[in-house]
Amino acid sequence: MLAAYHGHAATVRAPAELGADPGGPNDRGQTPPAGAVFKKESEVVRALLAAGADPYAGTPSAADTARMFGGDEYMKWFQNQPKT
Numbered sequence: 117m118l119a120a121y122h123g124h125a126a127t128v129r130a131p132a133e134l135g136a137d138p139g140g141p142n143d144r145g146q147t148p149p150a151g152a153v154f155k156k157e158s159e160v161v162r163a164l165l166a167a168g169a170d171p172y173a174g175t176p177s178a179a180d181t182a183r184m185f186g187g188d189e190y191m192k193w194f195q196n197q198p199k200t
Contacts, residue, residue: 120148120164123157132167139169147174153181153190161190171197 117140119127128148132138139147149169152160161178165171171178171194182190 117142117146117148117151120157120160121151121155123152123155123160125157125159125163128160128163129167132163138164138167139173141174145175147178149178150174150176150181153178153187154185156187158189161193165193165197 128138139149141147147169149161149164149171152164169178171182171190176184179191179194181187182194
């Protein structure tokens with residue numbers, strides 16, 4: 117979560133490559149993709165999506181965050197992701 121929020125794409129990729137959940141929520145229901153969208157960390161968002169993170173999970177979800185902050189580019193990326 118902290119790596120995603122602070123734009124560290126390589127650090128996000130490493131645990132995901134080892135099987136970590138790239139969209140695992142914190143104790144407040146916030147997910148790494150939502151944090152990355154909020155901070156406008158495009159490379160991190162792409163890394164999380166490539167690792168299988170669900171942009172519709174969490175409260176707010178990455179999709180909700182993109183809608184709230186005018187992230188039209190992210191919404192286009194999310195259209196190709198399966199909704200859970």
